[in-house]
Each structure stands twice: as structure tokens, then as C-alpha cells.
Amino acid sequence: MTKKVFNPDVDAPVFKGKYAPYDIIKEGTIAVVVVALLTVVLAVLFSSPDEKAVTIKSWSNATPMDFVATAITELDGTSGTATYGPPYNNAATGQQIGPFTLAKWMGINVKVNTASDFVVAPLSTLADQPALKTALTAFTSASSTQKASWEANYSKALTTGRFSSGTLQVPATNAGPVPVMMSALTAMARSGALDQALVTAKGFYTTDYTKPLLFMADGSFLANKAQAQHLSGDQWGMMNETGSYPGQAWLWLYTMWYQVPPFSTSWGANADALVWAFMMILTLLLALMPWIPGLRSIPRKVKVYRLIWREHYKSV
Amino acid sequence: MTTEIDRQWTTRLRKTVVEKLPPEKLLPDTQPAYVASWIYVFGVTTLAALAIVIATGCVLAMKGPLWWHLSSTGHFVNSLHLWSVEIFFFAMVIHLWGKYFMAAWRGGRQLTWVTGVVLFLTSIGAGFTGYVSQTNYDSQWISTQAKDGINATGGGAFFNVLNLGQMLMWHIVLLPLAAVALTAVHVIYVRIKGVVPPFEEEK
Numbered sequence: 001m002t003k004k005v006f007n008p009d010v011d012a013p014v015f016k017g018k019y020a021p022y023d024i025i026k027e028g029t030i031a032v033v034v035v036a037l038l039t040v041v042l043a044v045l046f047s048s049p050d051e052k053a054v055t056i057k058s059w060s061n062a063t064p065m066d067f068v069a070t071a072i073t074e075l076d077g078t079s080g081t082a083t084y085g086p087p088y089n090n091a092a093t094g095q096q097i098g099p100f101t102l103a104k105w106m107g108i109n110v111k112v113n114t115a116s117d118f119v120v121a122p123l124s125t126l127a128d129q130p131a132l133k134t135a136l137t138a139f140t141s142a143s144s145t146q147k148a149s150w151e152a153n154y155s156k157a158l159t160t161g162r163f164s165s166g167t168l169q170v171p172a173t174n175a176g177p178v179p180v181m182m183s184a185l186t187a188m189a190r191s192g193a194l195d196q197a198l199v200t201a202k203g204f205y206t207t208d209y210t211k212p213l214l215f216m217a218d219g220s221f222l223a224n225k226a227q228a229q230h231l232s233g234d235q236w237g238m239m240n241e242t243g244s245y246p247g248q249a250w251l252w253l254y255t256m257w258y259q260v261p262p263f264s265t266s267w268g269a270n271a272d273a274l275v276w277a278f279m280m281i282l283t284l285l286l287a288l289m290p291w292i293p294g295l296r297s298i299p300r301k302v303k304v305y306r307l308i309w310r311e312h313y314k315s316v
Numbered sequence: 317m318t319t320e321i322d323r324q325w326t327t328r329l330r331k332t333v334v335e336k337l338p339p340e341k342l343l344p345d346t347q348p349a350y351v352a353s354w355i356y357v358f359g360v361t362t363l364a365a366l367a368i369v370i371a372t373g374c375v376l377a378m379k380g381p382l383w384w385h386l387s388s389t390g391h392f393v394n395s396l397h398l399w400s401v402e403i404f405f406f407a408m409v410i411h412l413w414g415k416y417f418m419a420a421w422r423g424g425r426q427l428t429w430v431t432g433v434v435l436f437l438t439s440i441g442a443g444f445t446g447y448v449s450q451t452n453y454d455s456q457w458i459s460t461q462a463k464d465g466i467n468a469t470g471g472g473a474f475f476n477v478l479n480l481g482q483m484l485m486w487h488i489v490l491l492p493l494a495a496v497a498l499t500a501v502h503v504i505y506v507r508i509k510g511v512v513p514p515f516e517e518e519k
Contacts, residue, residue, distance in 0.1 A: 008515060020348075028360060039403060043396045047391070087467060095467075103468060106472075209479070210479055250409065250440060272469075313517070
């Protein structure tokens with residue numbers, strides 16, 4: 001039988017040198033005490049950020065016209081969520097890498113129909129509003145061509161619309177029941193009732209905020225606030241948090257790809273899928289490093305280890 | 317001749333465990349003289365920070381997800397949780413780079429390396445689900461941004477970052493369980509195989 005050849009990047013020499021006393025329990029205890037003290041010092045000095053959550057109520061009270069402009073796109077199916085594709089709906093294929101349409105293959109498991117979930121269903125929960133009830137009946141029984149025409153006329157008029165003295169004023173003609181619905185939805189939003197209706201659609205208890213978050217993300221209010229706090233995607237957004245806190249600094253490599261071409265330019269439409277694929281490859285390379293010739297030799301060749309084990313090399 | 321007791325699963329497991337990890341390896345009282353650098357501090361620092369992260373997380377869990385918005389004590393515990401997480405990741409990343417430059421996978425230690433990398437990824441998931449479970453503006457913004465990345469992979473069909481209940485469960489049950497289990501396996505591998513020896517250099 002031939003003897004296995006020693007590979008310095010795979011095999012380790014047998015250590016025949018000295019051993020020193022080592023109190024592992026004492027070391028662990030000291031580490032816990034020191035880290036606990038350091039944590040207390042950092043917490044006392046720097047606290048932690050806690051910017052209050054935005055609500056549809058706060059959004060529609062701060063910028064009612066942005067709310068209405070978003071709501072009409074939810075109704076006519078042109079909002080970001082309405083045109084998103086999987087996992088919310090069939091409106092698009094979703095991002096892809098060449099022929100791989102992963103999002104589409106995985107299916108629509110978080111169903112969202114913006115017109116019905118964000119507008120019609122919440123309005124249907126309002127009691128004792130005969131004019132609204134008539135408008136909703138007219139809308140739901142209309143053909144899709146008729147609905148599209150009403151919505152287009154309303155959207156056109158919205159550019160000259162305004163919100164004044166607690167009333168939405170949009171000079172829309174031939175918009176059918178849409179003005180009544182939009183005014184009622186705005187009033188509902190400003191009262192806070194829409195926040196509740198969106199989360200309690202399936203019952204009293206809830207922990208799922210998918211719908212109000214998607215609705216708010218379609219508007220400008222959430223994003224403008226993020227821009228002001230330097231949190232948007234082109235500002236290394238997701239790894240940061242409000243204030244001057246380190247945030248998820250460990251996501252720097254993932255976030256970096258979004259800032260550089262071609263991910264930020266020609267590959268932009270599928271940037272998320274491509275960045276994830278790229279990161280998966282890099283992660284696999286890291287995990288499988290011990291088996292990858294070349295990469296596993298770098299530590300031996302760059303010789304940083306001489307600094308780490310300098311005492312050892314002095315003694316041999 | 318083996319007896320019935322020798323053939324028992326329990327007996328076999330005990331013998332294997334004692335053989336692979338005798339008490340003097342599990343709780344050693346000496347170590348090779350080459351383990352003498354500040355870089356070795358970062359492994360135990362990561363473990364210590366994990367203990368503080370779990371302890372402060374348990375206090376937050378006792379009072380529920382909204383407590384820290386409503387009480388100054390709660391806010392302070394949240395700050396302890398945040399900063400212990402920052403120390404945890406800081407120490408873990410330096411530990412990882414240190415081990416890379418030592419080529420610490422040598423001598424049959426490949427699985428120690430792999431469990432470490434998987435543990436790093438699990439921790440990123442635990443940190444992320446924590447950030448989207450804060451029930452404040454940060455969690456709203458981070459989740460609405462992050463959904464596009466996860467949806468693009470197809471993962472959004474099963475892992476909905478906008479669903480607070482789901483994210484909180486991953487953050488306080490599933491990922492901590494995985495992280496603690498992986499940490500145990502990682503540390504046991506280190507104890508079984510010992511600390512990687514220095515490269516042999518030609519004289």
C-alpha cells in the first residue's frame with residue numbers, strides 16, 4: 001500500500017511540542033463577564049433606535065393626495081403590488097435568471113388582489129352608508145371595460161384634485177362610483193379604520209401585516225421617509241437602520257452588489273435574483289473552501305499565519 | 317463474545333461518545349503552546365456574546381413584542397440585545413477570518429469549518445428576522461425592501477417577510493434552536509479534533 005502524500009493545505013502536522021496549562025471554564029466565565037459589561041456600557045452610551053411605525057392613518061393624514069393616488073392604482077391594477085407577480089399574483093412572471101423563473105415556479109402562496117383586498121373588501125365593512133353601498137354594488141356589477149373607463153377618468157382628474165377642509169375634491173366626470181369609493185376609503189384611512197380592516201380580514205386575531213405593508217410600500221410616504229434617513233436601496237438601504245447605528249453591517253457584501261454595475265444598471269430588472277445567485281455561489285465557495293484547490297492554498301501562501309503563530313515560530 | 321448489554325443502543329452510544337470525546341478532551345486542562353495569540357479570543361467572545369444575546373432575548377420574550385416600545389426598562393433590555401448582537405457578529409467575523417488565515421480545516425477539521433460557515437449563515441437569518449420583528453419603522457422599511465430579494469429566489473412563497481407572526485417565530489424559536497444546535501456541534505468538533513497546529517516551515 002502506498003503512503004498518502006502529505007498535502008500542507010489539507011493535512012496538519014502532528015504537534016510534538018509543549019503543552020501549557022489551560023483553564024477552559026475560567027476562560028469562558030471571564031469572557032461572559034467581559035462581554036456582558038461591554039454590552040451594558042454600549043447600551044447605556046448608545047441606546048437603540050425605535051422610530052414609531054408608520055400607519056395608513058398617519059400616511060393619509062400627512063399626505064392625503066399621495067394616499068388617494070396610490071389607492072386608485074390599487075383599484076385599477078397598476079400599482080407596484082398589483083403588477084408584482086408571484087408570490088402575490090399572476091400579473092407578471094417575476095424576476096428570472098435566463099430560463100429560470102424561480103418565483104413563478106414556486107407559485108402564488110401569498111395571494112393579494114389589490115382591488116378587492118385593499119379597496120372593495122375594506123369599504124364593504126363600513127356599515128350604515130347607503131350611498132357607498134350603492135356605489136360598491138354599481139362597481140362590482142360593472143364590466144371590466146366599464147371599470148377601467150371609470151378608473152381612467154378618475155386618475156386623469158386626480159392631477160387637479162386636492163384635499164381641503166377634511167374633504168377630497170376631485171373634479172372627475174364619467175367616473176361612475178369611483179369618486180364615492182375613493183372619498184370613503186380616504187375617510188376610512190384617516191380614521192385608522194383601514195389599518196384595522198386590512199389586518200382583520202381573516203378574523204379578530206392577527207399577526208400578518210402583509211397587506212397594509214404592501215399598500216404603504218406602493219405609496220411615496222414610506223420611501224420618502226427612508227430617503228431622508230439614508231435608507232433607500234441605492235444608499236446601502238437594507239443593512240442600515242434609522243439614526244447612526246451600525247445596523248446589519250454583516251450584510252455589506254450582499255448590499256454592495258446593488259450599488260455597482262452591472263447589477264445597478266443593465267441587470268437592474270433582475271438584480272435581486274442575480275445578486276442572490278451570485279451570493280449563493282460565493283457562500284458555497286466559502287463553505288466548501290477546504291476542498292477547493294487554489295483557494296485553500298491562499299492562507300499558506302499569504303503567510304498571515306506567521307503573525308498569528310509568531311511565538312511558536314520563534315521557539316522552533 | 318458480545319453480551320446483550322454490549323449490543324444495546326445505549327451502551328454503544330455511550331462507548332462511542334466516551335471514545336471520541338473523553339472527559340479530558342471535552343474539558344481539557346492543558347493546550348498546545350502554539351495557542352498563544354489574541355486571535356483565539358474571538359471564538360470564546362462569540363460564544364459569550366451568544367449567551368448574552370439569548371439571555372436578553374429571553375427577557376424580551378417574557379414581556380412580549382411590544383413591551384420595549386412602552387417601557388424604559390424594556391427599551392434598555394432591547395439596547396442590551398442589540399449591542400450583544402453587534403458584538404456577536406463582530407467577534408464571529410474576526411474569528412472566521414482568523415480561522416481562514418490559519419487554514420483551520422487542515423487535519424480532518426473540514427466539518428468544523430463547514431459547521432462554522434453554516435452557523436454564520438444561520439446567525440445572519442436570526443439577525444435579519446430580528447430586524448423585521450421590531451414592530452417599528454425600521455422593521456417596516458427593511459421588510460418591504462427585503463421582500464423583493466427573497467421573492468426573486470422563489471423563497472417568498474414560503475418565507476413571507478411581511479408576516480410578523482412568521483418572522484417572530486423564526487426569530488425566537490427556529491433559528492435560535494438551529495444556532496444553538498450548530499454551536500454545540502461546532503464546539504464538539506473543536507474539542508474532538510483540537511486546535512489546528514501551525515504550518516510546518518522548511519528550515
